[in-house]
Amino acid sequence: MSSLDLADGSTLALDKDGFLADFNQWSPAAAQALAQLEGLALSEAHWQVIHLQRQFYATFELAPAMRPLVKFIAQQAGPELGNSLRLNQLFPGSPAKLSARLAGLPKPNNCL
Amino acid sequence: MSTTLHILSHSPFSDLRLSSCLRVLNADDALLLCGDAVLALQADTAHSAALELMPDSIGLFVLAEDLAARSFIDTVPARIRIVDYQAFVDLTLAFDKVNSWT
Amino acid sequence: MMSKAILLVSRHAPTDGSSARELLDIALAGGAFDLPISLLLLDDGVLQLAPHDFSLLQQKNLSANLQALALFGVEQIYAAERSLCERGLNTLNSTLPVQRLDDAAVSQLYRQHDVVITL
Structure with missing residues (x-):
C-alpha cells in the first residue's frame, strides 16, 4: 500500500506499513479512510x-x-x-x- | 547493597571515564583495565598516581595481554594485579554486577 | 519475584553520536515492560538537560522524548552535580524533573542497583 484515498477524492502518501507518511497531512477525513480499511466505525x-x-x-x-x-x-x-x-x-x-x-x-x- | 566490577577499555588521556569511575568506586568494588585503559598505568602520569592512592579495599586489575601488547609500559605499581583471561572471567563472577564503561 | 533494579548511566551529549538516544531507547523499552529503572546523567550526559536545536542537528527531539520517561514509568532521574558544575550548568533550570546528586550519592546509587548499564 502506498497511498490512501480520501472521501473528497484526494490522496495521501502512506509508508510501507500503511502509516501516514507525514504527521502534518492528517485530517479527520484521513482517520475515517484508515478506519474504513480496518472495518472500524469511529465513535x-x-x-x-x-x-x-x-x-x-x-x-x-x-x-x-x-x-x-x-x-x-x-x-x-x-x-x-x-x-x-x-x-x-x-x-x-x-x-x-x-x-x-x-x-x-x-x-x-x-x-x- | 551490591558490589561492582568496573571495566574500562578507553584511554584515560582522551576522556573522563577513568576519573569518573574512580569517583564512583565504593570501598569493596574493583576496577579492571583493558584495552587502551591500560595506559593509565604509565609511570609518572597523574592517572597512575591516582590509582596508587586508591584505598587498599578496592581491587585494581589489568589484563595481562593488553598490558603486554603495550610493551613500553614496563613496570606497573605493586598495587595492581595482573590477570589473564581466566582470572578476568573469575573476577566477573566474584562481584554482584559488572559495569562496562563503554 | 522482585525484578532486579536497573541503573542506566548516560554519559554522552546529544550531539555526540547516538549513545544518548540509544540509552533513552533502553529506558523507554524497559519502562514499557514495567522494569524498575533509574536513569543517571553523568559527565557529558548532563548536557541532555540543556536546550538544543534538534532540527539543526537533524535528529529526533531528545528533550521532548526525555519528557515522556515518566509516562513510561521511569521516574527516578538523577544528574551528577559535579558534571553539571564542570560544564557551567549548575544554575540550569531544566524542565525535566531531575534529582541532583553529589559524588557520595552517585556512588551510593551504584551500590543500590543490581544491574548497571553505561552508554
Missing part, C-alpha cells in the same frame, strides 16, 4: 483517543507504547477511557499501534 470515544494520540506525539515526538498511552489517556481524560480493557474494545488487537495509525503517527519504532 466519540475513538475520536477522543485519536486526538490524545496526536497530542502525545506533538508533545513527546514519539509514538507511545501501550502502557504510557493508557497512563496518558487516564491523566488527560480520566480512567474510564484510560484503561487497557476499554482501549482494547475500541481498537481491537493492538490498540496502541492501531490508534497511532488512525491518528497519523509514524509507525512506533518498537512493538511494545
Whole structure:
C-alpha cells in the first residue's frame, strides 16, 4: 500500500506499513479512510483517543507504547477511557499501534 | 547493597571515564583495565598516581595481554594485579554486577 | 519475584553520536515492560538537560522524548552535580524533573542497583 484515498477524492502518501507518511497531512477525513480499511466505525470515544494520540506525539515526538498511552489517556481524560480493557474494545488487537495509525503517527519504532 | 566490577577499555588521556569511575568506586568494588585503559598505568602520569592512592579495599586489575601488547609500559605499581583471561572471567563472577564503561 | 533494579548511566551529549538516544531507547523499552529503572546523567550526559536545536542537528527531539520517561514509568532521574558544575550548568533550570546528586550519592546509587548499564 502506498497511498490512501480520501472521501473528497484526494490522496495521501502512506509508508510501507500503511502509516501516514507525514504527521502534518492528517485530517479527520484521513482517520475515517484508515478506519474504513480496518472495518472500524469511529465513535466519540475513538475520536477522543485519536486526538490524545496526536497530542502525545506533538508533545513527546514519539509514538507511545501501550502502557504510557493508557497512563496518558487516564491523566488527560480520566480512567474510564484510560484503561487497557476499554482501549482494547475500541481498537481491537493492538490498540496502541492501531490508534497511532488512525491518528497519523509514524509507525512506533518498537512493538511494545 | 551490591558490589561492582568496573571495566574500562578507553584511554584515560582522551576522556573522563577513568576519573569518573574512580569517583564512583565504593570501598569493596574493583576496577579492571583493558584495552587502551591500560595506559593509565604509565609511570609518572597523574592517572597512575591516582590509582596508587586508591584505598587498599578496592581491587585494581589489568589484563595481562593488553598490558603486554603495550610493551613500553614496563613496570606497573605493586598495587595492581595482573590477570589473564581466566582470572578476568573469575573476577566477573566474584562481584554482584559488572559495569562496562563503554 | 522482585525484578532486579536497573541503573542506566548516560554519559554522552546529544550531539555526540547516538549513545544518548540509544540509552533513552533502553529506558523507554524497559519502562514499557514495567522494569524498575533509574536513569543517571553523568559527565557529558548532563548536557541532555540543556536546550538544543534538534532540527539543526537533524535528529529526533531528545528533550521532548526525555519528557515522556515518566509516562513510561521511569521516574527516578538523577544528574551528577559535579558534571553539571564542570560544564557551567549548575544554575540550569531544566524542565525535566531531575534529582541532583553529589559524588557520595552517585556512588551510593551504584551500590543500590543490581544491574548497571553505561552508554
